[in-house]
Amino acid sequence: MRNIVLGVDIGGSHITAAIINLKNRTLVENTWRRDRIDANGTASEILNGWANTLQQCMAAYNIKPTKIKIAIPGPMDYKAGICLIKDQDKFRSLYGLNIKHLLAKEINFEADKISFLNDAACFLKGELYSGSLSGFDKAIGLTLGTGLGTSHMARGKTRDSDLWKMPFLTGIAEDYISTRWFVKRFYELSNRQITDVKDLIDNHSKSPYFNIIFREFSYNLAKFIYKFIKKKMPLAAVIGGNIALAEDYFMEETRKQLAEMMGYSFPVKKSTLGEKATLLGASAST
Incomplete structure (x- = not known):
């Protein structure tokens, strides 16, 4: 079936995959897989982890997907x-490394279909x-996580804006809008180590630096x-990624700061689809 595609989202700490039915724009029930990946592992460890997720996802459905569409951060050829x-x-x-050919070999799938x-x-x-x-036809997107992803709509197509490396404050944008900023900033203020934003919220919400960090992040994000x-x-912006799960601590303040900079209220929306957005977007891409 031409409408059956395997959609994949690869991030700095995870891989998510699901069989997508393009005809009705839905994820096929019981095919969703999400696994953690050590992005600092060896090439073999990373590729084996990806392959295991994809194979389990495909094994959950009795129709082989016609194509595999993988969303992954750049830079990439x-x-x-x-x-x-x-x-x-x-x-x-x-x-x-040519990860297309290496992954195709791992999962016994045609490389030209990936x-x-x-x-x-x-x-x-x-x-x-x-x-x-x-309903919008001109918008920008930001994915906030291990890195900073940016995209925009141009001439009817969504494109990578590649602004993660844009000069920003005393470094580049990704230095201030990513998981590593939270880790670095919390250590600077508290002399304590955290692993990510979830760790900060789960285990350090009573810290005197907790609100300070989110206020600083809100300002940095609004400025960016x-x-x-x-x-x-x-005409609008949408925010997704793992950091967006912490929206209660920064989204309203970001909107407020942005409105002050713009002189009017600009629509900044949180993703309603979460990780499904990337899987659906990848699967529907030509």
């Missing part, structure tokens, strides 16, 4: 399937496709969105 990530604290062991796509662009496409941005808006002139 997306057409050839060559990983070019080397300076982002993830996937260093994959640098220069496509790699930018994860941020897929996320925005999914939200425009059937999520929180349905303001610069993003000036570049692309969108």
Whole structure:
């Protein structure tokens, strides 16, 4: 069946996959898989982890997908399937490898039926496709997690905005809008180590630095969105990624700070689809 596709979202700490029925824009029940991946592992460990998830996902459905569409952060040679990530604290062991051919071999699937796509662009496409941005035709998307993903709508297509490395404050944008900023900033203030934003919320919410960190993050995020808006002139923005799960601690303050910078209230929406947005966006991409 041409409408049956395996959609995949690869992030810095996880892989998520599901069989997608493109005809009715839905995930096939009981095929959803989400597994943690050590992005600092060896190439073999990472590829084996990905392959295991994909194989279990496909085994849960009796129809073989016609294609596998994989959303993954850049830099990548997306057409050839060559990983070019080397300076982002993830996937260093994959640098220069043709992960399309290696993964195809691991799962015994035709390499020419596997496509790699930018994860941020897929996320925005999914939200425009059937999520929180349905009805908008000009928007920007941000995925906040291990890294910073940015995307925009241009001439009817979603594209990677590649703003993670944009000069920002005293470094680049990803230095201030990512999990590593929370880890670094909390250590600077408290001299205590955390693993991620979930750890901060679950185990350090009583810290005197907890609210300070989220206020700083809200300002940084609002300032970045303001610069993003000036570049692309969108009508709305959508935010997703693991950090977006902590929206209660920063979203309203971000909107408030952004409104002060803009001089008016700009629509900043949280993803309604979550990880499904990227899977749907990847699967629907040509």
